[in-house]
Amino acid sequence: MLSNLGNILLFSKVLLSLTIIYFSYQCIKSSSVIIFKKIYQISLLQSTLVLGCFFTLIAAYVVSDFSLINVYQNSHTAKPLLYKISGTWGNHEGSLLLWIIILTIFSFLFLIYNNKHPKNYRLYTLIIQNVLILGFLFFILFNSNPFLSLSPIPKEGLGLNPILQDPALAIHPPLLYLGFVGSSIYFSAAIASLITNYSEKSFAFSIKNWVLISWGFQTLGILVGSIWAYYELGWGGFWFWDPVENASLLPWFAMTALFHSLLVLEKRNLLYFWVIILCLITFTLSVTGTFLVRSGILNSVHTFASDPSRGIYILSFLSIMIFGSLFLLLNKYRKENKLIYSNSKETFVLINNWFMMFYLLTVLVGTLYPIFTDALTNNKISVGPPFYNTVILPVVVIFLFFMAIGPKAKWIKNRFDNLGCFALFLFLALVVNFFIIYFFKSFTILSNLVIISSLFLIFSSFFDLVNSILKSRFDLARTISHLSFGFLVLFIGLNHNFSIEKDFNMRVGEVKSFDNYEIQLQNLELKTYNNYKAIIGNLKIKNYVLKEERTLNPEIRIYDNPQTLTYEAAIKTNFIKDYYLTMSNIDRSEFYNIKFQKKPLMIWIWISVAMLVFGGFLRIFKNAKIN
Amino acid sequence: MKKFWRKLVKNKLFFLTFVFFFTTLSAQEKSIDQNQIFKNLRCLVCQGQSISDSNSDFAQTVKLVVNDLIEEGKTEEEIYSFMAEKYGDWIIYRPQLNKQNFMLWFLPYAFLIGGGLIIFYLIRKKREKA
Structure with missing residues (x-):
């Protein structure tokens, strides 16, 4: 029953999209100054239906309706309710439905919130957006339909991979998709702007909040994914330069470059075509990322949904998108002739874009290169963290200096004040760095350069913060974001430098000591839960210097549906450091492998990212107020 | 007044470079540790995990082999070459130049x-x- 309802809703959505395109086209042709009322009404109906469709699928998951293949493959009656619901978008088909929702709702909101902009520009945006919606709808209908039915109806489902049964992972996909798919709206707007020659500052104004919104959610999505990886994978790291993580980072770089360039377009009516290019590549990269992940081309922790036939469809869709927009762009391109002074703010925005493009291309090359070597020479290579660290880190040092100096430059003018301040900040950064080396006895040239440059950015942004409060000229959003970024890099650097890692094979009752620590495997407990059994270790860690004692309980879990073994890390967090402990059994022996890690300042990395996003949202609220 | 500032900036910069080089020289580089090498090797039987992060039998074996090689006095680069020859380039996270x-x-x-x-x-x- 739910299967039929879902399919009917999907089909009616196709019809509605076509109707919207038709009426929009009529409206553009007509002499009417305003947009037909029925276009608004149909858009609203479309958004309502798409939500209805999604709730239908959620309902199927909640009542465990195994007559749907999708539910049968990804759910189980014994699963907690939260994970039944989040299971809806924890698989390929369901997550595509989420894509459509975001495409549709952003389309509707863009239509109603941009009523000050020209009619044709808005209508073309609506048309392009609906073409995208149709593209994904056809994909769902012909290749990845979540409402396909199954008979005879099975009694029980296959269950969801246990490491995906997690609160962070329940919200990770929706957040990330708001970023990924949210970028579609300025893709459409960019094309509409090219078609209608709507290239003034007000174009920048119409998309800038949308860029910030998608950027904010993208960042949050990455943050939540990273936190999940940290406590769930049990490896103790939070970023692995895994191809899928890279896929989420690529559009992030493009968005970051984009909202900086938009400032220039808005203030000086410059860089229009560059802004358009960035709009186009952001969404293109999002779809590329999806293509790479879903087609199974890339080997990664995320290959939960791979199937070559999907790849071919997305690849063709992607090609049409790229060549279509490229063709239009080349057709409309014309030269800009305006002045940029070398010390002006415009230059520094360009420098920001320069670095963002460098990061983007480096990560892109690193992600795609193994595919090429595999195809051309049959030799598979791995491009892992050491590659990215070697190539990117030295550049980050220079980037942070520019990031500190840039905001102090003036628009148009070729002048700089406060040179003395910079010398002072550099001096302070060097002093702090010196103390870090002196007291903690850790030194490598690169990591200390990273620490110095991030401290330089922190001092400089902090100075701005104080200054803007004193002069009550509140440009808080930018200052907070730049400050948090400085802190983020600093904490990552310190965390990397001062992490401790040890592993031991221990028997129950055994004690091991190292550095200032002593660790004891006291006993093991066996517990049975609703959908898994757990072996819980009881470990005591003593720190001689701080005279503190902590008990940590890592687990080995044996899940029933599907049968899997997972290792749950035990983490004790405080503001200074995290203790991170994992335990695993060694086959055919009474030993357990215990891995101990000390991760300093871990929580501050999360807080920095959260503050970075806070800065972004603050800017959105300010923009909304001005409106 | 402006001249004074400029002079001050110049002097400061000079002083800063001095401090920086002093700190650079006075501190010492860390010697290579085995964890670093484990981190740069992929666990071939896992999904996107390094030898250092994994508990698989394969990882345990490779760890023992690496330790032996270190004791034999092999350098980091030599160990990577050894591994690449045995298991293919796929095992090294840092692609060789x-x-x-x-x-x-x-x-x-x-x-x-x-x-x-x-x-x-x-x-x-x-x-x-x-």
């Missing part, structure tokens, strides 16, 4: 320099016009 991987290491820097040239060109041209 050779003919095949030349573009991988070269392209990012080419982009960096190319981008810089574009910006330089943009700004300079505009200045000449003015």
